[in-house]
Amino acid sequence: MDSNKKYWKGLEELNKTPEFVEKNKNEFAEPIPIEDLLSGSGLSAKTPRRDFLKALGFGVGAVTLAACQKVPVHKSIPYLIKPEEVTPGVANYYSSSYEGQAILVKTREGRPIKVEGNPNDIFAKGGLSAQGQASVLDLYDANRTQDPKINGADAAWPEVDAYVLRELAAVAASGKGIRIVTSTVHSPSTLGVIADFVAKYPTTKHINYDAVSYTGIIQANQNSFGKAVLPHYNFDKAEVIVSFGADFLGSWISPEEFTRQYVSNRNSKSLEAKKMSRHIQFEAGMSLTGTNADNRFPIKPSEEGIALLSLYNAIAGTSLAGAKKLSNKAADTAITLVAKELLAAKGKALVVAGSNDVATQTLVNAINSLLGSYGNTIDLDNPSKQYAGNDQDFVGFVNELAAGSIGAVLFLNANPAYDYFKAKEFTDALKKVRLTVSFSDHGDETALLSKVVAPNHHYLESWGDANAVEGYYTVIQPTINPVYNTRQAEHSLLVWAENPVKDYYTYVRNTWDKGLLAKGGLSGQKGWESLLQAGLIKAAPATAGTYTFSHDLNAVAQTIVDHSNSLVSGDKFELQVYQSVAMGDGKRANNPWLQELPDPVSKVTWDNFAAMSMTDIQKLGFEEGDVIKVEANGYSVEVPVLAQPGQAQGTISIAVGYGRVSAGLVGNNVGKNAFPFYSYRNGTFQTTAVITDFKKTGIISPLAQTQTHHSYEGRSVIREASFTAYKKNPAAGSGNEGEHKDYNKTSLWDDHDRPVYNWVMAIDLNACTGCGACVVACSAENNIPVVGKDEVKRRREMHWIRIDRYYSFNDHGDSEEAITKEKDIAKLTNFDNVSVVHQPMLCQHCDHAPCETVCPVLATVHSSEGLNQMAYNRCIGTRYCANNCPYKVRRFNWFNYWNDSRFDNYLNNEHTQLVLNPDVTTRFRGVMEKCSMCVQRIQAGKLKAKIEKRPLKDGEIKVACQQTCSANAIVFGNANDPNSEVSKALKSERTYYVLEELNVQPGIGYQVKVRNLSELEA
Template identity: 65%
Template sequence: MESNKKYWKGLEELKTTPEFVENNKGEFAESLPIEEILSDAGLKAPTPRRDFLKAMGFGLGAVTLAACQKAPVHKSIPYLIKPEEVTPGVANYYVSSYKGHGILVKTREGRPIKLEGNPACILGEGRLDAVTQASILDLYDVSKLKDPKLDGKDATWASVDTFVKGELNKIQAGGKKIRIVSSTVNSPSTNKVIADFVAKYPNTRHVQVDAVSYSGILGANQASFGRAVLPHYHFDRADVIVSFGADFLGTWISPLEFNRQYVVNRNLASLKNKKMSRHVQFEAGMSMTGTNADVRVALKPSEEGLALLNLYAVLGGGGSAPKLSNAKAATALGLVAKELLAAKGRALVVSGSNDIATQTIVNNINTLLGSYGTTIDITNPSYQYLGNDADFVTLIAEMQRGEVDGIFFLDSNPAYNSVLPKEFAEGLYKVKLKVSFSERLDETAALCNVIAPVPHFLETWGDANAVAGYYTIVQPTINPVHNTRQAEQSLLIWSDNAIKNYYQYVKNNWETSILPGAGLSWKQLLQTGVVNSGAGANAPAAASNAAPAVNAGNAAQAILAASAALAKGGESVTELTIYESVGLRDGSYANNAWLQELPDPVSKVTWDNYVALNPKYADKLGVTEFDLVEVKADNYSVVLPVLYQPGQAIGTASIAVGYGRTKAGKVGDEVGKNAYPFLKLQNGSLQNAVAVTISAAGGKRELAQTQTHHSYEGRNIIRETTFNKYVQDPHSGTGKHGEHPTYDLWPEHKQIGHSWVMAIDLNACTGCGACVVACNVENNIPVVGRDEVIKRREMHWIRIDRYYSFQDDQGASLTKEDQIGDLAEGDSTLEDVTVINQPMLCQHCDHAPCETVCPVIATMHSSDGLNHMAYNRCVGTRYCANNCPYKVRRFNWFNYWNDSRFDNYMNNEFTQLVLNPDVTTRSRGVMEKCTMCIQRIQGGKLQAKIEKRPLRDLEIQTACQQTCPTNAIIFGDRFDPNSAVSKALGNERTYYVLEELNVQPGIGYQTKVRNTTEAQQA
């Protein structure tokens, strides 16, 4: 039975705009560039594509395509003396760590090519996010520095050492200050090196400042508990989760860990036991976390603090609740308060605000709910963010007064991401010795007289202590490619430390401080990669350790004052929220092409940031989508394109940081605009909400979005239900009230031995995009660039489709016509939308429509149920893409990996070292799509054969499955009734997309379940 609820990918589809109709009425996204292809071969093509193929024939056409390509040159370097541990063709794996997360590094013939999660890691438990997956590309970045620099010129390390030591001695003798400026350092060995350096030069102070600050939480916990710590949150222990602007699934504190925790009470196993957590999100801009909430309420930034005060009062915290003009939010808060009290001891309230007063009220609320010792652990805190905003302001004042003569920048780029870039640059000019430890000539390094370039983390030794009691080791998997040196080793040399070799320093530190308590040897550590010393690292603190809530009076007054100031301009100003994007985060990864081309989980925009506005509010401002607008605050302005964002609160706008780099490298330079200067220093911390004015700037800039590139012609492919309905009927929402009849027009495919299939749980998928990047890395998928994405030519084998929907005021589902009518009549503000994410890839149909139309049998069915592509047969007719109802096949328009004419950021021999040798790199003119990682299937089969045993369940994992933080993807053998995939596909929530077409897809989806009633959604 088909649901009455209608879904739409974007406003263009909902309104059926002329542009949407035009883009989807053609047979293909765009015609073949025949003139360009033949021009390369010295030929002329006056005829259209169809006539050309008719006249020339498929065979000659294929020859012409092949003639356009230069013969590849393969360079082979044999081993004269083969290393004992290296066997050509066989991968080696090494443990390491990235940002405190344990990882496994896959290397082939000495070069790292893929990262996976370390199953022993307590944060990811064998899973990785998109940023970590893509970080391997930075190892082969041609934009990085190759030698140290002194006064802008290449120098030797000896000359740099002599100069720096001489300057340090002068500074120390003169009594001036030395400052080490870094982002959060949670490495025990690095902190010890810095302590040794300070002992040598006592005028030194270590200043930690994070581009995206959590000073508000640290300051609030200092006030509430006497400890400036970041709690270790446990979303898996919460039955009710309420978030005020905290994008904990996307970017807040530890999103990989929080994704894994979040789905524990929402996945297949939990629902099978008729148990599901409840999540309510209050926020201004639509976040990735907001798209997954059971109930989402649009709320202005000026209202968030007031809403928290209301919630605190209703929960019995005392004080009078300020009036909240948002009626929907006020009603929701009353319901939320009852649910939180009912779940006392298993409740969690979080806020994304960086305001100390706001976070103090959050502490009080969680104290009332008994969250400390259960869902919040402050006894064993997180060390992932330790930066102090006030310390950095003090540093700038010191530099401007001329008190600092030496400064070192370690993993820090304040010339780009500081809220006071002008003041910082003026102060830095007065400092004599300016040293940057940077991989590249970034914005801050360009202002320094010494650049001591550091290697990529896969070339280094190190360690991390992300959570109390939990340690990870960093070990190199390749020798430094360039003439670089670790910052720690430079500090050891410049401080005349007795141990100048950082490897030996790390080893000594572990053997004396950490390993004895863990009962491990150094050799064992290099095999396990992690140490979890004591139950504290992964267990809640004792409830008695939580201090009572502090007096909320002062905090309440500060919140009321800040809210009034933010809303002071009324309708003449817009409340702007500054946020991190899921891909680029704070901008450190701006030069990573895989992340630039990763569609944003909410907007599906690539290669740009933008001003997100509610369409109704944009109308009020007199601007339309893609119009360039000027966003202006007191002392800063940028010009950016407008993006229509359903779910955005009326009267608000959102802009992502991480863009607007000027010295990131070839990929990241001049992409978007810098939003950091919009941040506001107030009450000792950076505030991420500010009042701005928005006005038309003239002109347009089309954004490279991927969401509506493919049309399903209005077919119903999403299944959704509520938790109450699911409990009453586990088949609710699936539409399976009788199987669709099947007919065979062709002989049945005989499957021998295995039948490879996949299950995807829509309730577990949060839309994070980790699977997209993992697939890119594993299968040598190139980026194509902004212009090509606009032409609908992105090459991703797996995409995550995002669908909007909303209901009327009584909670009844609206038809598409009703939704359009409401928009036309102005009844809908487009604030109250729900979102579903659906991973979509080749469905490996048993009745594959692509196979029946390929004239050269380039696409075919295997004996184990997979749809294969024979690249050397494909002549690029694209008939298969046209005949695929899922629109998951990709056509190569260029030789993306080696076409020197095409600036795709990967067309150089150095970057191509990241390529997986087990996967063919495809050439221009052929079709490609998901293979279910056939190379992994074959590798697993071979290993089982060598060991003379049958395959084990989950022994073979696709790249998307292995990295998925929420275990939403399960791959395996359907013929094994005890396999995880067989059990998942046997679940009552399972349905198959477009099964009514009788294509018999090999991927089953589990219906989305929301813990809400329809009335509550309204």
């Protein structure tokens, strides 16, 4: 690959806009307004900071009482240490489950403070998503419903039980239907409780409803193979992966699992064996998965089905009607080449699509059947149970409501008043129901309309189990007593069904004693305690069988063509609605860690937006930040424009999960609701539409982006190579291909002695997908504060690790010389065809740290273990160190986010203080802070080894960013140990050091990004 390739973080940096140039003249973020300094508040009058997190509702003392009440020993068993041995200052670890994934919960003095993946989990092998990491903060949200309610008034549980029993009896006597509406339930015990409820009230029907639906795949498998299941995909067995709009690394089905699988064929181990999978992505908007593809081609949503028809014809040698040329000539040519590659990898190929259209997914099944994928890369015999929503059932349920045939509805983890595309139709129909019950632990949009609110526990307060994939079972156990006067939803259902087993803990025990534990000869207390310690059980998987496709493809093709034509209307734009990695379907919109997590692609925080191609923005006369009104399917929103390289021309993408009005004070009115853009067609919810109108409103709303907050002044920090070049020379792209220049030969600094430990890190750019889980994990571990949208816009975000996203033009057009000469960057032709590289950037712990030499008070110094350390109580906030840091990884505390009572609205309050890690100092106003390499974990590991009178083992200490990474992209350890994993990683020919020419001797080595371009390289 071209070593002179130009990389850029954002269009303002590429085009050197006046605003960008002016901001980067000033090394530091925007100063505090003089009027605020004179007032002594340090606060912006425009946005009162006192009303942020405390007013947002993160403050209550009830958690302290819950933490002080020890969970009964006979019920809750820690992962490593028994509860009776709880010692102040010593952490306990409990096994539990988050959405079917086995996890470990760290508690201190009875309060959960951190969630980690369980190393034995089959999904991520110890990794955990950003949402999983942030889930612990939801426990400490004072916006949670604190007492049950009847008709909006607080009530006692006996009152609620009497009221609901009386109403259910009346509904049953009337003969009207009862419905339990839930998001997908894959808990054996919960399903048992629901079955018992149905037995008590025979007119009851359980409806699975998922805001983001996979009904299309499930129904397509029923049509194709007679199995209505969601497959278990094996990306690790695929040598060629082709995705049509499926963001399988970001939000599609099981991203953490797919990330681990995907990276296993692309990381250092795979490359050293001279093996690397091929990944080609066709999509409208730039997704996280698209940024990681070897080749990516933007196509309109209306063309996805057409492209699949062309691919099927090329593979099968047939001529299904409807295939035609795509508007993107490069994508059209690629289809033929992709077909050849898939056929060459028969049995080790995988084609996936993100569409929820049954016909589209049926055609995908036909393609995979031709490629011999079933039984290899696709498993129908050990299916996923993560999504079981049935769109047709839910639409039928709304019709029943409207007809007045339903007498009672119970909502569990479902919020259709917000995320059903015809919310008004639903809410109007709901008024006809005699009894409505919500189990929501927040007063969400549906709970506000319910006559009874029976608030559920947070999952960290609950008992339960999960069966997310056939044969894989995890257990949920409480790590703290209930903070508020809540009750587990299953317990409520048992009471209302007048079940002889009223206690849900006993019910779960019975489920396991009579089921899996009994089969394994482990029933009884001993078996139960063993289960709680392990947290999971893996049954032997069934043999994955091969399946022959059987369906009329001519009818399928016609349906696809009709669907495509319905999206094409003259020169109208097409709309694509998608999930963002941080916000998902919006259930966790009240979580500030997630709101402040920069989107992996756009780097936008605290908002959604209309992503458009640069070409379209130029033609229409828009500018980034212009608020436009977008209308489709009879609904409209006003959102700011974002210029997105790689966006298909003629399309607009908007994320769902925003626009909540009853999420809590963090999430209320953040962004706009895009769910009403959905439509219902052929039995499924569709996520694409024709935009009937869009126009500028005259309002400008700048987005809070972090992508160009830090500049390297044009220095090269990214290095890439093609797989072809790598196979010829493993050092390709690293700068070590020939004679390596020794930048450390001459130095102005003395070397530091590191006699025992030399802590260093290796980051594999080929493994890092850019998901951002490490950012949230670092925030949770190191007490990093949330600052809010306005402060992010001022470049004051506090994250210790950031994921820099770099674009580069693929070599199909403009040279760097042309870019330099062309003042109007929007006229360049290749913004549709860009490559992306993600680079985690944190303090490099330089051996010759430039920050250390300029600190006048020795607040930052070098340790004898190779770490750049901070003495916060010495720091006087000169910011010389930040100015002298070439990596721009130091953060300045503008405010006392945690410790100053004036900032109770942020994070300083009783409630959120309880999520703080007591092993990490909370920083105060006027000091610098930055990554410490989780020094508290280093010290704890060393102390444990010392107490046990043994040497420290490699891998025993994992920093927070490393531990949560499903891709194992980050390796940390002792460079003095030549056999350590990090030492071996840094000896790779792909290793290079960012800005090593400055001779600061960084302690973090990066491995070159390798792309498997194959035939499409040309």
